Amino acid sequence: MAPKEVLISNDELIGQVLSALKEEDVPYTALLTAGAPSRVLRDVSGVAPGRVGRQLLQKPTPAPAQHPPVRYPLTGEPQILFWAQNFSVVQGSKWVDLTPQTFGAEASVDVSGSSWSSNESRLVLKYANVLGSPLTATWRFPVSGRYWFQLSRLELATPSASPTVFNASQVTAPSNYSWRCAYLSSLPGYGAGLLPHGAGPSPTWGVLLQDVQLQGFNVSGLQFSYASDCAGFFAPGTWMGLLTALLLGAIFACGLHVLLALKTMDRFDDPKGATIAVPQGE
Template identity: 85%
Template sequence: PGGVGRQLLQKPTPAPAQHPPVRYPLTGEPRILFWAQNFSVVQGSKWVDLTSQTFGAEASVDVSGSSWSSNDSRLVLKYANVLGSPLTATFHMTSRWFPVSGRDWFQLNRLELATPSARPTVFNASQVTAPSNYSWHCAHLSSLPGFGAGLRGHGPSPSWGVLLQDVQVPAGTPGFSPGSGRGSGREGLGGVLAGACLDEPFPPP
């Protein structure tokens, strides 16, 4: 009985903290939105977790270099100091009309990581695509084989690696709620997302 009592008094495990997405522009109607539970980069054997610098009230990332148009957008994330040097992560996105489906589709064409003293590391991300009124949601988007890969490096061995966990990438449509989709919250998607990537409608405003 004593053991049962102690178990009942234990605090429940808290759910992972939810942070707001990165948005561009910072005020007014958002045109680009990006969210991930974890955003990390690696150079050699040195990992850097950029999550707290990217999302939430304490975020220090600079998005002022971003741009948006109806068919070509860039989300530019500038970090002042990553492993002793400024780092810029640029998400290149396009939107195209497909007559067969009768709708616009957005695509994350590539992701670039650049420092002032070296050539950019470029990853092809063309499989990240969904109707423009949907968001693309995946358990992992990474350049590392141990995490499902998905990002393919251009040229010789890339100097950087990328890991995005529980990532959601919509572009150009307001009304985004991280972790939401198909009328359900994050809890409803948790089991589905293990190894799966989904096109998810934006929740109603």
């Protein structure tokens, strides 16, 4: 039976029972229960009372995994933090998800080759086996004279081939901030924020990072500083709306100016000429 038909049938049965008890004048207490709660509450400690709402027949959706960020050095006060919801590389048509090897308790990435100074941070991620060979991903963050850091290059290198180097001029933020973006990728479908370095052949590797956050300076504990988001202040839709409003406003102003410049005639004949005689019939 359909759920709607089951509910209608249950309602009729409850109505029949209550009617019979009312006719017999029998005092009763009814407890209506269900096999399972209609909604499973998950972590509502930060939600004000009355804000959860009522949603029937809802299946609980698992929260996304929140793994700790990669840090350098591994002991003591960290100086570099790197986090991403997903970190994947592609070679040809073969995709490799590096997220389990990079983040979490079972991470196997080696960051011992990283280095830090007040002028430049370098995060080196070494993977033992990616598509049959070791892979090294190197992130370089220099600091400019304006105390801003920038991801100058991202390099993917294997022992058997020349390295693939990407430039990322949009990855920039004040040195006391972190940088965060929904996507950082070399693929056109995800914004292509990573551009191949130089005018050589097409890159061997491709990179895709989802919900990525980086900080190479002024790290305090395992918490990122205030994030400088990659999204611009004006989205394309905002610019389209502003330009359309300006165009319509200019058309309205021109039309209003033309209407105000119109002058009506104050006379309809020539006073120096002969007057117009209109004969009247008898």
